Amino acid sequence: MKKFIGLLMVSVLGGLFTLGIYKTFFEKGEFVVEHKDNTPNFVTASYHPSALAAAETTDFTDAAEKTVHAVVHVTNKITSRGPSSIQDLFFGNARERTQVGTGSGVIISPDGYIVTNNHVIDGASELSVTLNNNKTYTAELVGSDPSTDIALIKVDTEEELPYLAFGDSDHAKVGEWVLAVGNPFNLTSTVTAGIISAKSRDLSGSNSQSFIQTDAAVNPGNSGGALVNTNGDLIGINTAITSRTGTYIGYAFAVPSNIAKKVVEDLLEFGNVQKGLLGVSILTKNSAYAIENGLNDIEGLYVNSVEEDSGAEKAGIQQGDIIKNVDNIKIVKFADLTGYLNSKRPGNVIQVTIAREGSTKTIPVTLTKMNSFTLNELGMQVKNISDKDRKKYKIKGGVKITRTAPYLNNANLEGRILVGINGKEIRNAEEAKQIAATINPNERNVMIILNENGEAERYLF
Structure with missing residues (x-):
């Protein structure tokens, strides 16, 4: 009996000794490290467990699966001719050069209509589109609108393509989760997540733009790709980033889907955008x-x-x-x-x-x-005349000058009626734009303008 108790005590002591060795040398505990340098200790601000829980319960997989197959890789080939060396320049030789640009696009119909950015396809001599299944098609430009940076292209295929339906961007909410899908740096089918940071953002300073701002990562190559909500509805076309480095630093912008949809419909129905x-x-x-x-x-x-x-x-x-x-x-x-x-x-x-x-x-x-046009060749903005002007001046056509460039301020032309350029009669603002585009700035040109009394005056420019 004494021998058994002795063995038991030795076993217990041995176990305690082994446990002590393990705790001392092998188990990793918590350590507090005191920083001795001047590096600031950053703390996460406004931490809300409930918001984190909401993010964890948001399922992005269905929206991502639905979107990646409808987002395509757009390749833009631009062919130009010009000297490629000093010798070519000296001898007047011109060589053909091809530049390749890439971006993204979104299939919006099963028969192959694709919306993208105007700057993705601008100047293209050849367009091709690669689907998520690696099939490549030649694409044709249907139309584009530089002012909204939206373009519509088309591929011909006998099979029905996966596509996205336009969502209602007017009802998108700040703080709502969104996915950006595109091909940054030629990395196809890339999905990033973020929230809508703001709406109605104008980057031009002229109040002519109204972007959706998001913090989903967008980089070069994402242009023309999809911004979708968690239902997979297309609520924007990714367009721009604001960055000093040219890569994503936290701000990205998308054309709202309601604007993109309207531009697409106008291009199909009218060939241009109706404002x-x-x-x-x-x-x-x-x-x-x-x-x-x-x-x-x-x-x-x-x-x-x-x-x-x-x-x-x-x-x-x-x-x-x-x-x-x-x-x-x-x-x-x-x-x-x-x-x-x-x-x-x-x-x-x-x-x-x-x-x-x-x-x-x-x-x-x-x-x-929209009946007003800017005539850069003349340094002025004009609009169609009203019925009141027609009665006052007893004329059937002409355009009213609504704004002039600073160098014309001394001429006091604002409010007057432009009725002719270089002997060509002007009946409306669209004609004024077409005629102004044909003038040669290196030659003497003549404008016929009615003064306040309806008298015709000649202006040389």
């Missing part, structure tokens, strides 16, 4: 006038002027009205308004909610056709 005009100019916030008159902090857009014969004028919108909503879309900044109008065409009726003298009311407005 609906509301007919108001908006007071610029932070301007001296806005600050001095207490208009800088209003919620909405202050109508600075109303264009004659426009839908806004005919509907009764006045200077001083504040636009609050359009078709129940809240209007905070000008890009909200232009972004929504870019999804409409002439003849569409929109419901504009305005504030006037302490009360609000909703007015139906019929959008009119």
